[in-house]
Each structure stands twice: as C-alpha cells, then as structure tokens.
Amino acid sequence: MPGGRGTVDLFGVEVPAVVVLMLFGESVLLAAYVVALVLARAHKGRGHHYVMISAFVIDLLMFKPLMLSRAISVYGPFPWPGTNILYHFLLDVGVVTLGALNMYLGFRFGARKDGKMFMPPKGRSHRAVGWAFLVAWIAAFVLGVQLFVWAHVP
C-alpha cells in the first residue's frame, strides 16, 4: 500500500486510513442524501424513506462514532479547547437532532395509499425540518473537509 503503515497516499498527501474511510464514507452519504431528496421531489415517498433511513442510521451508528473517537484520540478529551473541532461537533449534534426529529415527523405524518407513500399537507413540518437537516448536514460536511485540509494538507 502506498504511504507508511496505516496511512494512504491521497493525491500526494499522507493520510491515516481511518480518515480516508471517514471522508469516503461521508461523501457516499452525501450522494445518498441527494438521491433521497431527488426521490422525494419525484414523489417516490417509499424509495425516499428507505434511502433516508439507511443513510441516517449508517451515519449515526458508524461514521459519527468513528469521528468522535478520532477527535478524542487526536485532540484529547471533550471539549477540545483551542481547536475548531468543538464547532464541528456542536453543529453535528444539531444535525443529528434535526434528523431524528424528521424521522419522527416522517412516520407521524407520512400516509400510505395503494402501496404508495405520500405526505399530506399537515406533514409540511417534515419538509421544512428535512430541508433544514440537509442544509445543516452539508455545512457540517464542508466544515469537516476544511478541518481535514487544515490538519493534513501542507
């Protein structure tokens, strides 16, 4: 493998393999969220809800714990004084809260008819919170990539 032990050569920069996994995983999740949004816009509610649930659960159970343990192992115990990791972390807590809330709203207001899933007018809160979630998720992603660049790109 290019690079030293446990590292990967990413476009000429030596990066720990776990960081590459995090970057790659979050990029795949970004694509999944875009697919889920396109499905919602196309009124394919069933496909939308499967993709959203899968992406959110994988993010929550796999990548968020990975990032938290990476932050602790590199920057020490929470709240990492003197670093920008805290802002990224707090934004992510907001993102996870919005996502969990929107899962609830999706199940609470989503309706089924003839095997199809749709959102009646009373479920407009799901749309609003969903858009807020996506914008906040992308902001957290961009901030994460910025932290990566500051830490690894000379």
Ligand code: HEM
């Ligand atoms: C984090 C999770 C989720 C997010 C961020 C999210 C986001 C969204 C957004 C932004 C829209 C509106 C798109 C537009 O402007 O037209 C939408 C629509 C919808 N969502 Fe979700 N969603 C999530 C999970 C769910 C779940 C779990 C369900 C069902 C249990 C669900 C069911 C629906 C339905 C039925 C629609 C309407 C599709 C249509 O227009 O026919 N969503 N969602």
